[in-house]
Amino acid sequence: MPEPILTLSHLSKSFGALKATDDVSLDLRPGEIHALIGPNGAGKSTLIKQIAGEIRPDSGSVTFEGQAIDDLGPADRARLGLARSFQVSSVVPGFTVLQNVMLAVQGASGASFRFIRPALSDRNLTAPALFHIQHSGLDGRETVKAADLAHGERRRLEIAMALAMRPRAFLLDEPMAGMGAEGAHDLTAILAELKSEAPILLVEHDMDAVFALADRISVLVYGKVIATGTVDEIRKNPEVRRSYLGEEA
């Protein structure tokens, strides 16, 4: 089995008397989508925030690519390639496909967006941007404004921009939220492609998407992982059915 990219060991976090994270251990392995599901208030977002460095756990530790990252803040963790989302909102509608991807390449290099204009004429950004555009199936569309892209092409642009950030792992907290059925369907296809570039820890309430995408699922209830397994194992698990999936599973 390949070494995990991300490992959580015995993480715990309380808010007053409430144990939002209760001795959670799990890992994320290369090439996989590991979904984190559970009822409202189970502690999914709190866990993601501890991985991203936005909340400090009371105890336990997070290892990323073999390195303990407990002392790093969110910016340093992002710089190591721990991508908190794939920054869909960062698409600039008035910029072309090439310009948008160049900005993402520039962002990955840690440069500031204050220098947006020089970036757009920087040849060092053009070559990697064109590579990601081609890799995402958008070649020939470099000079089209993002606002004028067809729906599916816009998703391809988001993939190109995500890849330009050179992520080593994605932490996605409810990426399907607020999307219609078509959007969720598109995003499902995108995530299935992205996981081969970088594994994804996915918090998602849309069970159709989770069951279609996840290689493994962990179920969180009252801050505790009550089960981790494949889609089939989780669907059949009596404790999961009782505490979360109900009769729908």
Ligand SMILES: Nc1ncnc2c1ncn2[C@@H]1O[C@H](COP(=O)(O)OP(=O)(O)OP(=O)(O)O)[C@@H](O)[C@H]1O
């Ligand atoms: N900053 C905070 N201060 C106090 N309590 C908090 C804080 N953040 C979260 N909580 C509590 O911790 C528990 C876990 O919340 P969290 O948002 O992590 O759950 P969740 O599984 O992501 O829920 P949902 O599915 O509704 O998004 C909840 O009871 C919540 O009210």
